[in-house]
Every structure is written in C-alpha cells, then in structure tokens.
Amino acid sequence: MSAALIAALKTRFDARVSTAAAVREQHGRGEAYHPTKAPDVVVFATSTQEVSEIVRMCAAEGAPIVAFGAGTSLEGHVCALQGGVCIDLSRMNEIVELNVEDLDVTVQAGVTRKQLNAYLRDQGLFFPVDPGADATIGGMAATRASGTNAVRYGTMRENVLSLTVVLADGRIIRTRSRARKSSAGYDLTALFVGAEGTLGIITEVTLRLQGIPENMTSAVCPYPSVEAAIEAVIETIQTGIPVARIEIMDAVTVAAVNAYSKLNLEARPTLFYEFHGSAAGAAEQAQRAQEIAAGHGGEDFRWASDPAERARLWEARHNIHYATLAMRPGAKSWGTDVCVPISKLAEMLRESRKDNEGASFPVTLVGHVGDGNFHHGYIIDPDNAAEMAEAERLNKRLVERAIALGGTCTGEHGVGYGKIKFMRAEHGEAIEVMKTIKRALDPQGLMNPGKVLPD
Numbered sequence: 001m002s003a004a005l006i007a008a009l010k011t012r013f014d015a016r017v018s019t020a021a022a023v024r025e026q027h028g029r030g031e032a033y034h035p036t037k038a039p040d041v042v043v044f045a046t047s048t049q050e051v052s053e054i055v056r057m058c059a060a061e062g063a064p065i066v067a068f069g070a071g072t073s074l075e076g077h078v079c080a081l082q083g084g085v086c087i088d089l090s091r092m093n094e095i096v097e098l099n100v101e102d103l104d105v106t107v108q109a110g111v112t113r114k115q116l117n118a119y120l121r122d123q124g125l126f127f128p129v130d131p132g133a134d135a136t137i138g139g140m141a142a143t144r145a146s147g148t149n150a151v152r153y154g155t156m157r158e159n160v161l162s163l164t165v166v167l168a169d170g171r172i173i174r175t176r177s178r179a180r181k182s183s184a185g186y187d188l189t190a191l192f193v194g195a196e197g198t199l200g201i202i203t204e205v206t207l208r209l210q211g212i213p214e215n216m217t218s219a220v221c222p223y224p225s226v227e228a229a230i231e232a233v234i235e236t237i238q239t240g241i242p243v244a245r246i247e248i249m250d251a252v253t254v255a256a257v258n259a260y261s262k263l264n265l266e267a268r269p270t271l272f273y274e275f276h277g278s279a280a281g282a283a284e285q286a287q288r289a290q291e292i293a294a295g296h297g298g299e300d301f302r303w304a305s306d307p308a309e310r311a312r313l314w315e316a317r318h319n320i321h322y323a324t325l326a327m328r329p330g331a332k333s334w335g336t337d338v339c340v341p342i343s344k345l346a347e348m349l350r351e352s353r354k355d356n357e358g359a360s361f362p363v364t365l366v367g368h369v370g371d372g373n374f375h376h377g378y379i380i381d382p383d384n385a386a387e388m389a390e391a392e393r394l395n396k397r398l399v400e401r402a403i404a405l406g407g408t409c410t411g412e413h414g415v416g417y418g419k420i421k422f423m424r425a426e427h428g429e430a431i432e433v434m435k436t437i438k439r440a441l442d443p444q445g446l447m448n449p450g451k452v453l454p455d
Contacts, residue, residue, distance in 0.1 A: 001040040001083055005061045009043055009054070009085070016044040027066075027086045030073040031133070031321065033332040033382050034418060037079035039066060039086035046091050048164055048172055048203040055201065056170035058085050064449050065168075067197045069110060069136030073143060074335045075416030077196055081450035087201065089138055095119055096204060104161055104178055106206040109138025125209045128153035131412065132318040138202045144194030146412035148317070151237070151370030152244045152276070153210065155412070160193050164204035168442040178206055191437070196414055197448040199441045213276035216244075217286050218310045221298040222268040226250055226353065226365070229269050230346040232296040233369045237342060239292065241285050243370060245274035247317060250365040253324065260323035261316035271298065271369075272317055274310075317366075324364045324377045331361075334378035334391045338402035339411030342372040348405060349374065352398050359394065361387055373411035400425070415452045423454050 010017045018024070019041050028038035045051045058065050064084030071078060080086060092108035093115065099105065100123055107116060114134045117126050129140060131147040139145075141163065146155040153159070163175045165188075175188040192199060223229040229248055236243060248271055249257065255267045273289060275282040290301050304310045316323075325333055340348045349365070356363040356376070367374025376398065378391040399409045399422050409415075409422040424431050434453055438445075 001063050001085070002061055005057065005063055005085075006041050008057060009041060012053070012057075013043055013050075016046075018042045018044075024086075026071070027068050027078065027088065028080050030071055030076065030078055031335075032074040032076070032418070033334045033380065034076040034079060034416075035382075037076075037081050038083075039080035040083045042068075042086045042088055044088045044091050048166065051087060051089070051166045051201055051203050052170045052172050054085065054087055055166050055168065058446060059169055059444065062444060063446065065201070065446050066448050067138070067142070067201045069139035069142075070112065070134065072133035072135045073139065073416065074413045075410070075418035077143065077414060077416040077448070077451060079417065081417060084446075089201075089203070090136065092138075092203065098123070099178070100125070102178065103209045103211075104206055105209055106204060107137050109136060109141075109203050109205060111137050113137065113140065120209065121212070124212050126212050127159070127207055128210050129156055129159055132321075137205050137207070141193050141202050141205050142195065142197050143414035144412070146368065146371075146373065148245045148247055148314070148368060150368055150373075150412075151246060152242055157190065157193055159208045160189060160205060161208055162206040163189055163192055163202050165192050165200040165202055167200045168444065168447050173200075194414070196416065196452050198438060198452050199447060201447070213282070215277060215279040215282040216307075216310060217275045217282045218304040218313055219273045219286060219290075220265060220270055220302045220304070220313065221273070221290075221293050222266040222270045222300060223293075224268070224297040226269045226349050227346050228296045229271050229298070230349060230369060232271065232293050232298055234342055234345070235292050235296070236289050237370055239288065241288050242277070243273060243285065243289060244276040245272065246368075246370040247272040248365070248367045248369045248374065249320075252362060253320065253364040253366055256323045256327050256364065257316050257320060260326050261312075261319055263313075263316055265302075266300075272313070274314075320364070320366050321377070324362070324379055327362050328379045330381070331379050332382045334380050334395065335375060335413065336378070336395045336398060337373060337375040337411050337413045338399055338407055338409060339371070339373040340402050340405045340407030342369075344405040344407065345369060345372050345374075348402060348407070351401060352376065355394055355397055360390060363394075368411075371411075372407070417450050420450075420452065420454050423452070
C-alpha cells in the first residue's frame, strides 16, 4: 500500500488515522483461532459521508478495504489478508430514528445490540436477534447473524428492513424504503445482508422491532442423552409450541458452564427453554413442553421465572465461549457451526459425536436446535501443528456431512475465509453467479478481498 495514501488519509482525518502496531493488530483479528492479519492503516469513521470519502480515496489507489465493528467474528472476517485500509465503524454509534408506531428503528452501523436494547427498553420494545456477543448491528447485518431467539423471531435476514451502503466506488445507496413489503425492483437488502463487506460497507440499518412480552419464563431440563433431547426438540417444534428459545448443551459444556458461571446444573445433556407471551400463554406453552420432555426422559424441569435468575441463566449461556476456554487455559477455541434440516439433526449429532470421541482435546457442543443449528468448539493449542490438523479433519468431516444431509457449512458464523473452502461443494455453479455480482459491484476486488468466494 502506498505511503502517499496513508499520508493523504492522515491529512484528511488527522488523529482518527492510526498506523500504530497495537491498533493494527487489534483490527486484524476476531475472537477465534485465526492468526492475526493486520491492515496497513486504520481509519475511524464517524459518518456515511466519511466512509464514502475513504472508499473513494482507496479506490483511486487500488487499496484493499476491510470494515471493522466490534471484532467478535469467528471465521476471519476482519483479517486483512492483503493489508490495506481498515475502516473502523465503532464510532458511528447513533440511534438515527425510532418509529414506535411502525415498530422500526434506524441506527448507525456501530450501534451494538445491547446499546440498542437499552435504548428501546423504556418504549416497551426490543430487538430480538441475539448472537450472544455484544456485536455491532452493522456487523450482524454483514454476517447475517442469528442466535438464541431465531426459532421464534428469525435471523438478521428477516429483521433488516433497509440498509444504507457505500459501494466500492464510493457511491451511497439506500436499498429500499421502510414499508413492510414491496414489489419494486431487486431485493438489494437481501443481497447485502450476509455479503460480509465484500460488496459494499453497511453504514446504517433499519430494523424491525418487537414488543417486550408481558411474560418471559425460562427453564432448564437435563436428558439421558443428546438424542433424547433432540427428539424432544423435534416434537416440541412439530407440535407448534411457539417456544422463543430452545438451546442444547452436552455434558462437557454444562460442566464448563457450571465451573465458570457458578451454576449447579446436572452435568448431563441439557435443554434451555424460554417462553414468551401473556402469563397464561407462556405458562401453557411451558406446560406442554414439559409434558413432551417427560416423554423423552426429561423429568426434572428447573424453572427460572424470576427476572434476575432468568438473566443469570442466559448470561451463563452467552458466556459459553469463555467458559470453554477456561477448561484449558492458554488455548483457543476453533468454533465451528453447521445447520441441517431439523429432521436430520439427531443423525447429524450422533455421527459427529462418534467423530469427536477420540479427539485429543476437549470438544464442546451447544446449539440453537430449534432451527437445526449447532456449534462445536475444538479447544486447541494453535501452536500445536498436530492439534490444528486434527481440528481441521474434524471440522471438514462435520461440514461435509451437514452438506450431504441437505444442510449448510455455516448457520450463523458466516464464511469469512475460514469456511471458504466449502462454498463450492454447497453452492456448485451458483458460485459463478455470485462472482458475477461481485465483479459488477467491485470490479477492482477491493472490498474485503479473500472472503466468501473461492478463487
């Protein structure tokens, strides 16, 4: 990258430009095992117009561009594989417009999930997509994030109404209006949600909101086996119970959570439930789910109706990443996820458990099993070549089996460059269509190069 471009950025944006090694290193890694790939320079933007200006300057010099939010991604999305300019959007953290009557809100890309819900609480509203980490809304849109509430409320795909995007040549577009439905033109919103910054940089997001339920009731229930728990999940979903969250942990993961979050759950395969609605409605849902659980060996429902206890339970669930790292101090988590049709979930988990039984390192299981999505964490020493190769083999086997069962290589982590090797197996000739779109919108190949699409 040219010294002239760095000098021009410093002249224009002054103290908001950094070439310090520590700052560049921080912006060249996410939360997972992927090695740091630092950009040449980091620029902290504060508006859509500034992002547009930075992109125009980069395009004129042919410099790669990587957008950065909170750095919580898991598949190398923010690694600057070709160096270049990192545009940090974290200072773009304003709530632009709240429309209470329409149940929507427009925010800058750097607003975080927790910040948004704290702002909405007094209005009796909340944003339901909950990936666990306090990610930025822009990053969540870019990776098509999901999470614990997806079984009832959907993913970012269903909850993003419109986007403001800066294209690779610096043009600024709005992908659609705030209307709840439209038949006018191509669905550009869906195109950029999940594009991981390879087609443009998302700077503002308009989101659907939900009313805070009158009642939220949570429960945990241990089962004799993972298969029994999954059969209970399938019956619960097929019965039509509108469960808000239904999560699984295996015994290894429960033990890690107990130690880290000071809980006293039985170290057995366990389902975490949450029910939303009126007091009577949530109670009825919970009662029906409990009856189904009993039919599959889940006899000991532990209720958490108190808000503080419920929050503690879900905070422990969200801290799984750190709980599992504590199992092996100094290790990293090779976190991987797949998603299969729910009818194939029991088979998928049974076979993956067989694969993992002989692993030389701890392997954890947690899943948003209400929609067929689950995660394994390989708790590895990234400096141990043998462990890295073993984790690579296990991950490859897991993904290939998921695709063979009609599933996907990633349900919510995204592709980045960590799962790029599986894209052609999943999408076939559709990859060439994706490449055509990429070339049309980013002919120089500057936007987050090396991500999503295989060479």
